[in-house]
Amino acid sequence: MSEILEFLLQVKPMLGGALCLLGAVLAVIGTVGVLRFPDFYTRLHAASITDTAAATLLIVGMLLLSPDVFTAVKLLTVWVFIFLTSPAAGHALANAAHTAGVEPLIGSRARNRDEGDQI
């Protein structure tokens, strides 16, 4: 039993580091999506990868690396607040664009649009 525990304690920092790295890669992928997608609404979709998956993986990785319980509680609080506030911010952005009359590109028009002339 104690060997298993020791093994877990040794693996924990490596696992934490790997999860942080994976989260960072997802954040970069989200950025690539923001740059490639053609209009405002589709770019919001790409940004939500960074909000959800990247943030979760980074925080779980940091939880595994955290030295004590209090740091862990704070990280969990940060995670909860990200998940409560990021949809509100995303909806506010989308709703503002909709109210201001920004027309979304629908269907194949979004695909065929030349990636060079972005808004």
Add this chain to the structure above:
Amino acid sequence: MAESELVGHVGYFLGLILALGLAWLGLSGHYSTLVLSLGTGSVLLSALLAFRLGILDRESSPYGRLLPLVAYWGWLLIEIFKANWVVIKACLRSDLDIDPTLVKIKTECQSDLAKTVFANSITLTPGTISVAVEGNKILVHALYEGYAQPDAFLEMDRRSRLATDGRTRT
């Protein structure tokens, strides 16, 4: 004020004090007498201010529905990761094959809290964003038309209704 209403108010008040106290204990990490008494004072002051503002009601402190909401969150996390995979692939594919669309989704949710949970769940899931809420219809912008059929949201609608209002039929 009816007696049951009074009991309800006291329940929300105690629930708020408990939640604030736990949050304070979890975030502080200092347990000298001075800091503890300052913490107690600020918790009581916050609870009293919330009572004075008249925002102690079911929607601001839904402690009774905490367990169903946490269970719903667990289900939503899995959905979020499944949807993330789709959008990640869309970001990295060499040719953009996105098929954006705007759809109106009808929701069976009645209370404002249930509608908020449902609309926020849609926004939180990558690939779909709730753009506007009009009555019991939600305008949703989706990255792929195939993922935005009305059937795709039935399960989420049912689960958010069950988690917040505690019933599937209205």
